[in-house]
Amino acid sequence: GAVVSQHPSWVICKSGTSVKIECRSLDFQATTMFWYRQFPKQSLMLMATSNEGSKATYEQGVEKDKFLINHASLTLSTLTVTSAHPEDSSFYICSARPVAETQYFGPGTRLLVL
């Protein structure tokens, strides 16, 4: 299947710092990528849809100024958690869609904010 990578795989940072997570589609071009967040024992929750060359579409309740998304190329989307706080600690997963309806997920990034 299609390959999606994420970097870094885990991050530990102090409260107040900003963290950037990269999502890359390695063997296909993706005009659309998705960012999810998963808290322990919870389902994946869509945060935003990242569109190449245009602004991201955020889900209700997700602060666009806090979670900055940039999709500058057909193979790269970045999520920046600005001024991270302990409540932002979570498992962040991106996905990309090479064909209609099928999404392939990256391996995820574990963020721990102290």
Add this chain to the structure above:
Amino acid sequence: RKEVEQDPGPFNVPEGATVAFNCTYSNSASQSFFWYRQDCRKEPKLLMSVYSSGNEDGRFTAQLNRASQYISLLIRDSKLSDSATYLCVVSSGYSTLTFGKGTMLLVSP
């Protein structure tokens, strides 16, 4: 009512057992249905799509009942490696996937 509901489990079964997972969804306009598997601390991976006619992939059988808004997954002859969380996923047709919380399966020797 949650959009996608699943029994959280865990389901503890011995090797070789048959286990069934159920899922209900609330949006009658949903068009695509999937089962994903998620191992601990890993990303979800597509297990199989679900069709109204039912579909089978080896030991795995998925069924969809649109009238009842109900999806099922049957695993026959369980293996230790089947231990994971199984996610019921529904799509309205515009790429957005809605995930259930998942049902945890523990297969023991």
